Amino acid sequence: MTTIVQDRYAEVKDRFQQLFVQQEERLNGLKDQPLHDIRRKAMDRLKEQAFPTRRDEEWKYTSVNRVLQPNYQEGNKASLTAEDIAPYLIDGLDVHLLVFVNGIFEPGLSSNGNTAAGLTIIDLNQALQEDKFKEAAQLQLDKLILESDDPFRSLNGAFIRNGLFFHVSANMVIEKPVFCLNLATPGNEAALINHTKLVTAERNSELTIIEAYYELPGSEGTYFDNVAAYFQVDENAHVHHYRIQQEGKNAFFISNIDIEQDSDSTYSSYVVDLGARLVRNNMNALHLNKGITTNYYAAYFGKGEQHIDNHTFIDHAVPHCQSNELYKGILTDKARGVFNGKVLVRRDAQKTNAFQQNSSLVLSDKAVMDSKPQLEIYADDVRCSHGATIGQLDEPSVFYLRSRGLSDAAARVMLQQAFIAEAVEEMKHEEMIAYAEDLIIKKFEE
């Protein structure tokens, strides 16, 4: 007799299958396009995969049960005006703006005309059909989605909607950042909002991508941002990647970011997580050649029952590369934080310089932080350091500030802000530091 192991999430996967059928109906005439072939393959993979449970070491502290319970529908179109989006723009920074509402591109709200010379931004569907890009797009989608065992990546692939393909030609420095503004206006039905990006920066090029995620005021619905992005950073190219996340109280946010870097390139990630009920970020960088720098800077601030989980991975596969990771956060009320930072230094990766620090302020009895640095070092001539601290505010400092006339609350806010500012101030653009700090201050005032 055989025992049939019940798939805990079989019903959930059935629902996604039904949603997939609905998507096909909506797509109708577009089903023969190459992108739909990707979607179909991803859906097939999803059927074979199991969603993680807390028995999986990588998901020990984060249960996806809550994320998978709602009966998701695709995001709906919503008509917004320039006035609606104005509060989310970045003061003083000239950007190429791309606006997405519930995952759907809004050309009317976005920058008109061409991007800078040397920069191409096109829909994934188009990229898969253009001779110049189709090979790269296919390869990156394979790596990001179709060769992965992660069901959330498959889910992303199955519902790619307005996915983007970015390409910077060799030797082109793109001064003006691309700002992808994602707004959610959830209604009564839970929405599955998909974000898929493929980015190629050819040799000697430079690009800044800013992603921001907000829920519009007045709507407090359930939605699930499923983010997947792939960065190919060629020789001596430099990519700055910002992600500012302030989703709503009932939002779920799961991201998978893969970075593949060639020699002397830099990839810098600047993340600020302030919103959403549950956040899980997976960052994976692979070093292909010498002289690479990877920077992960992140600030997080959890209140109420927020759950913020950062899993990072840097694969030092070759010699003479460096990585810097600084994750700083504040947890209060019943919020929970997780940090798992894996650094793998392979046997050949001599002269690796890897730094990792995770520090959290845990400000209430019921707030929890689990921090796990995970260094695996197989080379002998390397400099690797890591640290994890979990603590409270320094009371003598509070007293000192109060003795100068600041109220107890103002003193505490000043110290908490200073604590996470360290990670924010690593940002390359001063306008972004101001933008992020402003959001953080507003969160204190909530």
Added chain:
Amino acid sequence: MLSVKDLQVQIEDKSILKGINLEIKPGEVHAIMGPNGSGKSTLANVLAGREEYEVTGGSVEYLGEDLLEMEVDERALAGIFMAFQYPVEIPGVSTSNFLKSIVNASRKSKGLEELNALQMLKLIREKIKMVDMDEKFLKRSLNEGFSGGEKKRSEMLQMALLEPQLAVLDETDSGLDIDALRIVAEAVNKLRTQDRSFIVVTHYQRLLNYIVPDFVHVLYNGRIVKSGDKSLALELEEKGYDWIKQEADAVSAL
């Protein structure tokens, strides 16, 4: 301005101050001296509002109000400034942001308009010159990695910006070099006015070479056992504290 009456204080059931009486009028400079363990720093800390100290008797009135009922920040906004001997280092809080915040908090409590960035810069520049501090410190984290003298300058700069009614300078312990003493003294002398009062808590007379006090009080065993003018400080410098102790012990033995 400040009226301390029969103040009794203990820490963890140990009696430290056993009935202090002190009257400070506008414009006066009072020096509080005394041997180690006499209760000098306890007095300074109670005035500053540290909560570890338990007041078991007596009263402190400041400008007609019950000081002991006031929160630390209320005391500051009411015009009391506490210059600490060892100011804490606060990484991540830039000195300039901190100064802006405290100046505006003080102005707000007085019903004045907050200063804009330009006005603030002008004010800070003016005061920073007064305490002879380098402007580069404004960009650094508050007190972080500052030398002893730089920390003193930072304290005096804050005092100059907040323009208190009453400043309490805690210089209880030794270990201050002569430069640091001079920084404190020069700032105090520049800020001495007809209405502003100072309490200078010090173990050694040498600070009083630079700040000439109107009154000198000697604290011993939790009581003020002798008060006089500046000549008392010179006498202490010459003869040490032993004669005071003997006198006081003889009195209490009666």
